[in-house]
Structure formats: C-alpha cells, structure tokens
Amino acid sequence: MAGMKAEFLVYLLMLIWVQSNGSKYVYDPLKPITSPELIDGNISTCPGLYCGRITVYNDSNHNDFTFSQCGPCPRGESADKMSICQPCGDTPSLYDWLYLGFMVILSLTLHFFFIDYFFKEDNKTVIALHVSAFFECFLAAIISLLIVQPVGKLDLYSCGVRRLSDWYTMMKNPKPDYTTQLHCTQEAVYPLYTLIFLSYTFQLIFMMLFRPFLSVKLCKNQGKNSIYAALYFLPILVVIHAVCAGLIYYSYPHIIIIVSLVTHAVHFSRTEINTPKQLLSKKRNVIILIAHWLIHGYGIIAITRLQNPTVHASLLILVPIPAIFFIATAQFTEPNKISDYES
Structure with a gap:
C-alpha cells in the first residue's frame, strides 16, 4: 500500500510540473510556427520520414516569414534535418x-x-x-x-533515392497522436x-x-x-x-x-x-x-x-x-x- 501511495505521489508531482513548465510549448505538427521559435530550438521536427514545413514569406523582402504546418513538400523539394522543405539540387547518379x-x-x-x-x-x-x-x-x-x-x-535536379520507401511515400503517412493521420505523400525521388x-x-x-x-x-x-x-x-x-x-x-x-x-x-x-x-x-x-x-x-x-x-x-x-x-x-x-x- 505504501508503494502505491509513493507511485501516486510521483505521478502527481510530474503532472504538476508538466502543467507549470510544459505548457510553454505543446508540440502540434498541425500548427504553423514562426522562424524565431525554430531558431531557438523549441520546435520539434515533423513526424515521419517525408513530412516537412513550407517557408511562407510575409513580405517582399523575405525578412518576415513563418513555417507552415507539417505536410507534404512541394514537387521538387524535400525536407531537411529540421523538417524545412528545401529545393532539390542534387545531380542524378x-x-x-x-x-x-x-x-x-x-x-x-x-x-x-x-x-x-x-x-x-x-x-x-x-x-x-x-x-x-x-x-x-x-x-x-x-x-x-x-x-x-x-x-x-x-x-x-534530383532529390536522390535513399531507400525503397522513397518510391512509396503514401505508405509512410505518420499518426503523431495515433488518431490524426498526416498526409505527406509526395514525389520523394523527384x-x-x-x-x-x-x-x-x-x-x-x-x-x-x-x-x-x-x-x-x-x-x-x-x-x-x-x-x-x-x-x-x-x-x-x-x-x-x-x-x-x-x-x-x-x-x-x-x-x-x-x-x-x-x-x-x-x-x-x-x-x-x-x-x-x-x-x-x-x-x-x-x-x-x-x-x-x-x-x-x-x-x-x-x-x-x-x-x-x-x-x-x-x-x-x-x-x-x-x-x-x-x-x-x-x-x-x-x-x-x-x-x-x-x-
């Protein structure tokens, strides 16, 4: 009984910490983000192998921009390590x-x-x-x-081929919360x-x-x-x-x-x-x-x-x-x- 009380107390303390500290950022792949958030390192990468964020410029000088919600990259682009869609510039082998x-x-x-x-x-x-x-x-x-x-x-200009699943991206659409599926089907082998x-x-x-x-x-x-x-x-x-x-x-x-x-x-x-x-x-x-x-x-x-x-x-x-x-x-x-x- 004492062990169960101790576990319950630990769980309660963790819940209080999440409510007080974790509420600063809740990861939501469906939510657009701003560039400072990404630069500060507070934003996780998109789930899945092929989901990425598109850069949306808010002015003509490209100084103010945001990143879209996680989704498929446009044709001719692929997601980098930070899940930002970048134009493909590789040379075909x-x-x-x-x-x-x-x-x-x-x-x-x-x-x-x-x-x-x-x-x-x-x-x-x-x-x-x-x-x-x-x-x-x-x-x-x-x-x-x-x-x-x-x-x-x-x-x-090629995105390159790294694995067999690059040809079948429709089979790699992730479910971050096990309920909502992100559709990131794209031509990864462009x-x-x-x-x-x-x-x-x-x-x-x-x-x-x-x-x-x-x-x-x-x-x-x-x-x-x-x-x-x-x-x-x-x-x-x-x-x-x-x-x-x-x-x-x-x-x-x-x-x-x-x-x-x-x-x-x-x-x-x-x-x-x-x-x-x-x-x-x-x-x-x-x-x-x-x-x-x-x-x-x-x-x-x-x-x-x-x-x-x-x-x-x-x-x-x-x-x-x-x-x-x-x-x-x-x-x-x-x-x-x-x-x-x-x-």
Missing part, C-alpha cells in the same frame, strides 16, 4: 541515368518487336517504321528532360517517377502523329497492328511503373541481364542458328545479335556502376560469351542427334 534509359529502351524494344512481328513482307520499307519508333522515343525523352528543372537544359510518365505520354503523341502516315504511304498500311499493340503496351507500362517503380529501380540491372540471356537463346533456337555461317548469312540476325550485345553491356554497366572503371570496363569482354557458348554447344543438344543416339 550514373545509376539514375541508366534507370531512365532502361525505361525508354524497354518501350523502344517493344516497338521494334511488334513492328517486326506484324510486318508480313520481307522488304526494306519496314526500316521506316523502325526509324520512326526510334525518333519517337528519342524525342519524347529529350522533351521530357527539357520541361523539368532546370527548364530548357538537358540536365536534371523527378525519376514523373519523368517516365512524361516520356511515355510524349511517345504516344508522337506515334499517333508520325507512324500512321508512314504506315499508309510507305508500308501499305502494314504498320497498323504495331500501332494498335503500342496502344496496349504503353498504358500497361504506365501501370507497371506506377505500381512497381521502386522494385524496378533496384532490380533493373539484373532484369536486363536475365532477359538478354533468355531472348538470346530463344532467337538462336527459333531461327535454328547452330553455326557462325548461319548467324552471318542474314543481316537481320547480325543486327539482333548486336542489339543483344549492347543491352547485355548496358546491364553490366548498370550492375557495376563503373565504380572501378578499369576493372569493371574489362567485364564488357564477357558480352559475346553467351552467343559463343550457344553456338559451341548447339551440336550437342540437337534433338535429332539425341533421338538417333538413343535409338
């Missing part, structure tokens, strides 16, 4: 640039595949559709870069997320402007099915990017290597390429082989990030090995020869 390039190459590869798949005649007019697809993706990427900060320059949406949008616009005309005038309208296919796979890519962008960002180098190896083997087996002579007999096979080599090398650069340029650049000599290995071992895996041996 090589890995970031390669990620943007991968998303563009992905759509370009699908354009090339469906143009080749639906084109019935083996003639040179199909090249016009391939060239059109290339310039559609290229122009879309250039214009997308020009309209984001810094506007008009082929450069980017501009890596929205830039892809811009690029795919411009690709669709340019495709509808140029490709139908070329298909009708030069290709006897044989390019229409590839246009229809793009009207399907571009929205699908948009949805995949919207949902899985963070996962793709951290895994795309390995995706490139694996898909490159699989498609390499599929192409060789479908075209029955078993010798170097068969490989070099058609220009189409050589072009596809070189494309695979370029993509394979792209994946190696993305994985290593060329952190040790001398060592990592030397790994590019491994690019032709899958093709060499396939041709060298094809004679041992020929189904007819295996059947004859068993019989």
